[in-house]
Amino acid sequence: MLLSRFFYVLLALVVGALLFTLEMAQSMYNRAGERARGEGLSSDSQVVSWYLKDDARTRSSQLIKFALDGDIARNLQKASASESVLDEKLRDPVTAALKKVHQEMPPDEAFDAVFAVDQHGRVVGQVGYPQANGMSDFELGGYPVVADALHGFIRDDTLVWGRIYRVVGRPVEVEAGQLPAGAVIGARVLDDQFARELSERTGAAVAFYVNGSRTAAGAPEGFQTSSLDQIVSDLGALRGDADYQDKGRSSVRELGEGLSVQYTRLPGEAYELGAGFAVARQFQKLPSPQAFYNRADDKDKAAAHPIILLAVVVGLLAIGLGMTYLEHTRPLRIFHQEVARLAGGQSDQMHPSKFAGAFRKLAAEVNEGIDKVAAATGGRSRRATNLEDVLGELPAQPMMAAFAVPDVTAGIPAASAPLAASPLPSPVIGQRPVAPGRNLPKPPGQAAVSAPDPEAEWRVIYSQFVATKQQCGEVIEGFTYEKFRTTLVKNRDAIVARHGVTQVKFSVYVKDGKAAVKASPGRA
Amino acid sequence: MAQTRRLGRLQPAHLLALLSLVILPPTAAWADKVWGSVSGFEHLENPVWKEAKDPKNKGYSFREMVPTVPAKYRKLYPHIPRELCLVALSTQDQPAQPATLIRVGGGRTTPVTIVVTPGTKLVFQNTDPFKHRLYIKGDSNFQPNDTDRGGKREWSATKPGVYEVRDELAPSLRMWIIAEPKVAAISYPSMKGDFNLSVAQPGDYQIQAYFAGQRVGEAVPVKLDRGDVRLPAPIVVGKPDQGADKGGK
Numbered sequence: 001m002l003l004s005r006f007f008y009v010l011l012a013l014v015v016g017a018l019l020f021t022l023e024m025a026q027s028m029y030n031r032a033g034e035r036a037r038g039e040g041l042s043s044d045s046q047v048v049s050w051y052l053k054d055d056a057r058t059r060s061s062q063l064i065k066f067a068l069d070g071d072i073a074r075n076l077q078k079a080s081a082s083e084s085v086l087d088e089k090l091r092d093p094v095t096a097a098l099k100k101v102h103q104e105m106p107p108d109e110a111f112d113a114v115f116a117v118d119q120h121g122r123v124v125g126q127v128g129y130p131q132a133n134g135m136s137d138f139e140l141g142g143y144p145v146v147a148d149a150l151h152g153f154i155r156d157d158t159l160v161w162g163r164i165y166r167v168v169g170r171p172v173e174v175e176a177g178q179l180p181a182g183a184v185i186g187a188r189v190l191d192d193q194f195a196r197e198l199s200e201r202t203g204a205a206v207a208f209y210v211n212g213s214r215t216a217a218g219a220p221e222g223f224q225t226s227s228l229d230q231i232v233s234d235l236g237a238l239r240g241d242a243d244y245q246d247k248g249r250s251s252v253r254e255l256g257e258g259l260s261v262q263y264t265r266l267p268g269e270a271y272e273l274g275a276g277f278a279v280a281r282q283f284q285k286l287p288s289p290q291a292f293y294n295r296a297d298d299k300d301k302a303a304a305h306p307i308i309l310l311a312v313v314v315g316l317l318a319i320g321l322g323m324t325y326l327e328h329t330r331p332l333r334i335f336h337q338e339v340a341r342l343a344g345g346q347s348d349q350m351h352p353s354k355f356a357g358a359f360r361k362l363a364a365e366v367n368e369g370i371d372k373v374a375a376a377t378g379g380r381s382r383r384a385t386n387l388e389d390v391l392g393e394l395p396a397q398p399m400m401a402a403f404a405v406p407d408v409t410a411g412i413p414a415a416s417a418p419l420a421a422s423p424l425p426s427p428v429i430g431q432r433p434v435a436p437g438r439n440l441p442k443p444p445g446q447a448a449v450s451a452p453d454p455e456a457e458w459r460v461i462y463s464q465f466v467a468t469k470q471q472c473g474e475v476i477e478g479f480t481y482e483k484f485r486t487t488l489v490k491n492r493d494a495i496v497a498r499h500g501v502t503q504v505k506f507s508v509y510v511k512d513g514k515a516a517v518k519a520s521p522g523r524a
Numbered sequence: 525m526a527q528t529r530r531l532g533r534l535q536p537a538h539l540l541a542l543l544s545l546v547i548l549p550p551t552a553a554w555a556d557k558v559w560g561s562v563s564g565f566e567h568l569e570n571p572v573w574k575e576a577k578d579p580k581n582k583g584y585s586f587r588e589m590v591p592t593v594p595a596k597y598r599k600l601y602p603h604i605p606r607e608l609c610l611v612a613l614s615t616q617d618q619p620a621q622p623a624t625l626i627r628v629g630g631g632r633t634t635p636v637t638i639v640v641t642p643g644t645k646l647v648f649q650n651t652d653p654f655k656h657r658l659y660i661k662g663d664s665n666f667q668p669n670d671t672d673r674g675g676k677r678e679w680s681a682t683k684p685g686v687y688e689v690r691d692e693l694a695p696s697l698r699m700w701i702i703a704e705p706k707v708a709a710i711s712y713p714s715m716k717g718d719f720n721l722s723v724a725q726p727g728d729y730q731i732q733a734y735f736a737g738q739r740v741g742e743a744v745p746v747k748l749d750r751g752d753v754r755l756p757a758p759i760v761v762g763k764p765d766q767g768a769d770k771g772g773k
Contacts, residue, residue: 053585131653142632144576152593272695
């Protein structure tokens with residue numbers, strides 16, 4: 001299960017890293033969004049300012065058509081000649097000329113109102129300003145933009161006549177080198193239509209305001225224009241905005257619900273009246289990494305390389321499933337098969353060598369359990385025979401008799417002691433146990449342990465051991481000579497290695513009511 | 525108030541013509557006239573327009589001169605029929621004058637500068653199609669208050685001094701009222717600078733020009749003794765000290 005555990009740890013680390021990355025991405029997204037929003041608002045504000053300036057310049061150039069009209073120029077000259085009273089006869093021709101020229105102008109460069117003003121500032125004729133109809137003393141001469149036009153300048157201004165007007169003026173000359181006969185003044189109302197046109201051309205969401213109220217608004221598609229009404233509640237706070245007061249442009253202000261605005265004061269007389277425009281952008285912060293999934297559109301999802309992601313998912317899935325198969329399903333199945341074999345009697349024990357890890361231990365424990373149950377019920381233990389259980393106590397040192405007297409009789413006393421202590425019933429009752437190697441032919445010279453053939457002797461020992469077990473009431477079923485011999489070989493080899501002897505002799509005796517085999521090391 | 529109602533019934537076209545009659549003191553058949561002229565007014569500069577042309581005041585996004593207009597005209601000299609007030613100052617305090625109509629419209633008042641004796645009632649009438657909100661800086665008797673189209677407000681100076689009228693809804697609108705106890709007569713010049721003052725009582729007078737709330741030019745003494753007087757020389761109200769305005773931005 002090591003691989004699986006390693007995989008789980010790795011998977012946990014990867015998931016943690018991904019969550020950490022998502023958290024960072026959320027923070028980066030929000031910060032980048034806020035920065036982009038601020039930059040976007042500044043850009044929008046600049047663009048709108050440029051648009052207003054360019055629009056004023058474009059419209060002022062349209063005033064040339066009025067200034068070059070002979071009827072307008074001549075009648076303005078006549079009007080200027082009279083200081084006290086304006087000749088009413090001059091109004092109609094001037095108004096007619098204004099209308100004629102105005103109708104020929106391109107619609108997107110036309111004015112909402114045009115005024116022809118004489119040198120005294122009196123409005124001789126006008127179109128598009130019905131509020132002044134019937135006002136014979138209506139004049140404009142006090143406004144700086146009109147005064148500038150009457151003194152030879154072209155300029156723009158922003159006036160508040162109840163509504164916000166972008167105004168441009170230029171002089172009207174009859175003869176070059178003379179005092180201008182008057183001036184023509186064009187005015188464009190900053191209404192919703194103007195704001196919409198501005199928004200379409202600049203892409204900015206814009207609202208105009210004056211005297212603490214929004215007067216016009218326009219926004220691109222997808223931006224709710226009504227949300228710009230929120231600026232009304234924020235206009236009062238602009239008094240405390242140093243940038244707005246000093247530089248005419250506020251810092252980025254958040255109005256809630258992701259709406260941010262930047263205010264810019266309009267140039268002209270309206271500057272002092274607090275008139276201006278606000279550009280707005282909406283930016284919703286990600287409240288949590290999960291919000292990525294809600295915000296993502298089809299383009300975002302397409303950019304996520306779904307094939308690669310699918311391959312990674314499938315790959316990780318395969319690795320995980322493979323590891324669990326290798327480390328769980330497969331060994332469990334094998335274990336199950338072995339258990340089934342054991343249960344079916346096809347095997348008398350589990351084979352731990354077939355397993356690994358926990359299953360090997362389980363197999364060993366199953367064997368252990370079976371042995372203990374068998375032992376408790378008087379059955380034959382199938383586990384590996386304990387050396388001491390099989391051979392009895394091993395001498396800590398080689399028995400002197402075995403070494404000193406190679407003759408088998410010399411070893412009898414030592415070997416017979418246990419039997420004497422626990423005399424066996426027939427057929428050996430009353431007899432001394434026969435030394436295992438006594439009847440065996442002696443090995444030639446210094447032959448190794450294996451030199452003399454122990455088979456005959458071991459068969460004798462086996463016979464004695466079986467007989468003794470029967471006498472002790474032990475089960476001998478399944479106890480074959482081959483198993484007995486294997487045990488003897490193992491023990492003999494262990495004793496040889498332990499004591500450096502060349503010969504080991506076995507003898508049968510009874511220990512604790514059970515048959516046992518005792519080994520006696522010796523020299524050939 | 526009766527005078528105010530009477531003014532209210534006047535047609536706007538006649539207001540300016542009647543202005544000079546109203547603001548002048550009652551004249552007897554023997555009123556003397558002081559004929560004269562002013563010069564150098566083209567060197568004066570309307571303070572409102574001067575401030576407006578300063579780029580620092582953000583009064584425009586572009587301002588360019590028209591080269592075909594001679595440089596001498598490209599200066600923001602005042603419209604003297606409204607802005608330059610000629611005053612005959614007596615050696616003695618004069619009584620309050622009759623109610624005087626001040627037209628408010630077109631981005632300014634008419635007249636822009638006026639010199640009156642304290643206690644003279646001034647009637648401000650809105651001649652614009654939109655409202656104004658006039659006030660006098662530092663005067664609790666003339667706080668910002670809306671005046672709708674055709675509406676009027678009244679005010680009188682209680683003591684000598686210079687009062688500046690402003691409009692919260694039209695920053696370029698500024699008017700100067702000089703309350704001077706010795707005002708015997710006032711007049712406004714023509715575009716060419718010619719003027720005449722009708723003085724009711726004979727005596728010694730000083731002819732003084734006022735512009736934008738300040739005296740301009742030297743006072744010219746005249747002695748009236750039941751006969752018109754023509755000033756021997758124009759009153760110089762301004763000196764050339766500036767070049768032509770080239771615009772900017």
